[in-house]
Amino acid sequence: xxxxxxxxxxxxxxxxxxxxxxxxxxxxxxxxxxxxxxxxxxxxxxxxxxxxxxxxxxxxxxxxxxxxxxxxxxxxxxxxxxxxxxxxxxxxxxxxxxxxxxxxxxxxxxxxxxxxxxxxxxxxxxxxxxxxxxxxxxxxxxxxxxxxxxxxxxxxxxxxxxxxxxxxxxxxxxxxxxxxxxxxxxxxxxxxxxxxxxxxxxxxxxxxxxxxxxxxxxxxxxxxxxxxxxxxxxxxxxxxxxxxxxxxxxxxxxxxxxxxxxxxxxxxxxxxxxxxxxxxxxxxxxxxxxxxxxxxxxxxxxxxxxxxxxxxxxxxxxxxxxxxxxxxxxxxxxxxxxxxxxxxxxxxxxxxxxxxxxxxxxxxxxxxxxxxxxxxxxxxxxxxxxxxxxxxxxxxxxxxxxxxxxxxxxxxxxxxxxxxxxxxxxxxxxxxxxxxxxxxxxxxxxxxxxxxxxxxxxxxxxxxxxxxxxxxxxxxxx
Numbered sequence: 001x002x003x004x005x006x007x008x009x010x011x012x013x014x015x016x017x018x019x020x021x022x023x024x025x026x027x028x029x030x031x032x033x034x035x036x037x038x039x040x041x042x043x044x045x046x047x048x049x050x051x052x053x054x055x056x057x058x059x060x061x062x063x064x065x066x067x068x069x070x071x072x073x074x075x076x077x078x079x080x081x082x083x084x085x086x087x088x089x090x091x092x093x094x095x096x097x098x099x100x101x102x103x104x105x106x107x108x109x110x111x112x113x114x115x116x117x118x119x120x121x122x123x124x125x126x127x128x129x130x131x132x133x134x135x136x137x138x139x140x141x142x143x144x145x146x147x148x149x150x151x152x153x154x155x156x157x158x159x160x161x162x163x164x165x166x167x168x169x170x171x172x173x174x175x176x177x178x179x180x181x182x183x184x185x186x187x188x189x190x191x192x193x194x195x196x197x198x199x200x201x202x203x204x205x206x207x208x209x210x211x212x213x214x215x216x217x218x219x220x221x222x223x224x225x226x227x228x229x230x231x232x233x234x235x236x237x238x239x240x241x242x243x244x245x246x247x248x249x250x251x252x253x254x255x256x257x258x259x260x261x262x263x264x265x266x267x268x269x270x271x272x273x274x275x276x277x278x279x280x281x282x283x284x285x286x287x288x289x290x291x292x293x294x295x296x297x298x299x300x301x302x303x304x305x306x307x308x309x310x311x312x313x314x315x316x317x318x319x320x321x322x323x324x325x326x327x328x329x330x331x332x333x334x335x336x337x338x339x340x341x342x343x344x345x346x347x348x349x350x351x352x353x354x355x356x357x358x359x360x361x362x363x364x365x366x367x368x369x370x371x372x373x374x375x376x377x378x379x380x381x382x383x384x385x386x387x388x389x390x391x392x393x394x395x396x397x398x399x400x401x402x403x404x405x406x407x408x409x410x411x412x413x414x415x416x417x418x419x420x421x422x423x424x425x426x427x428x429x430x431x432x433x434x435x436x437x438x439x440x441x442x443x444x445x446x447x448x449x450x451x452x453x454x455x456x457x458x459x460x461x462x463x464x465x466x467x468x469x470x471x472x473x474x475x476x477x478x
Contacts, residue, residue, distance in 0.1 A: 026130070
C-alpha cells in the first residue's frame, strides 16, 4: 500500500473512531437514568390503567414468584425499586431485539446505496428519537422513542464496514480495535455523564419551559447536541468507501492486462470456495449468538451479585464497571492493536485468549460467593477476565467476518451483528432466571463452563479465514 493510500486509510479510520465515540457517549448517557425516568413517569400517572402500570404489575408478580422459590436477595427485597430496574433491563432487551431485526437490512442497504448515505440516514433516526425523548411527557411516548432508537442504530456495524473497506488484511484488526476502544471509553464515561444529570432537577416547574415535559430533559438535550455534532462531522469529513478498494487498485492504461487476468483468475478460484465461505459465515454467526448469550447474561447479573453479596453502593458498582472499561481500553490500545502476525490467525488467537479469560473470570466470580463476606479479591480478578474478553472477542470476530471475502461486506457484518443481538436480548433473561432460582454460584459456574465449551468448539470447527494471495499481492503492488 502506498504512503498516500495508507494516510488516507488512517484518516478515514480516525474519522470513524471520533464519530462512533460521540455516538456511544450519546447512547450511554441514558443508561443510569432509565430506572429513575420510569419512576418519574410512574409518579405522573393518575390511574393504574396505563401501559407502564400494567408492565410493572406483571413484573411484580414475577418477582414475588421468584422470591417464593429462591433464597433471599437484597436486590429483589427492594420491591418496587427492583421492578423498575428489571423493566429497564427489559427495555434494553427490546433494543437489542430491534437491532437484530434491522441490522441485516442496514448492511444490505449499505452495500447497495453506499456507506455514507445509510449512515447519515441512521443519524437522522438517532436525532429523531432523541428529540422525542426530550419532549416525552409519558411512558408511551418514551417507549416509542426507544423503538425508533433501536431501529435507527446502525453506527456500530457501519463503522466496522467502513474500516473493513479501507484496511487490508494485515491491518484489519488494528482498525477494528478502534471500534472496541470507542465502546470501552463510551461505556466508561457516558454513564458517568448520565449520573451527573441524574442529580439535576427532573423538570422545570415553569410551564413555558420546554423541559417541562421530559424527565432528565437536560440529559436528552446534551445527547441531542452530541448527535448533531456527530452528524455534521460525518457530513463534512466522511467520504464514501463502498468502492474504495476498487478505486485504489486501478492501474494506468497499458498496464492493466495482468490485473484483469489476475482478477479473472481470482473470480474463478473464488467460485468453488463460495460454499465454504457461507459455511464459515454461519459458524461465526452461531458462535457470536452463543457467546453473547452467556456473556451478556453474566455481565447483566454482575450488579445484582455485587449488591446481594457485597452490598456495594452505586459508587462502588460504578468503580468496578469503570475499572473494566478502562482496563479494556488499555488492552485494546496497547495489546490487541500491537499484536503481530497474520491478521486472520491473529484474530482467532485473540478470540481464544479472550474466551478463556472470560471463562476464568466467571469461575473466579462463582467462587467469590463462597468466601467470607467482604473479601472481593476474586471479584476483581473476575473483572479482569471481563475486561480481557471485552477487549478481544467481538472485535476480532468482526475482523474475521470481514476477512472471509471482499464481497457484500455490509451484508455479512449485518447478519453477524444480528445474530449477536439475538443473544444479547435473550441472555439477561436466561441468566437472571438461573441466578435467582438456582443461586449466583451455580449461575456463574454455568457461564464459565459454557464459555469454555464455546472456546473449544471455536478452536475445533471455526478455521481462520483464508486470505487469498491475490488480495495481498494487490495491496503490496499499490
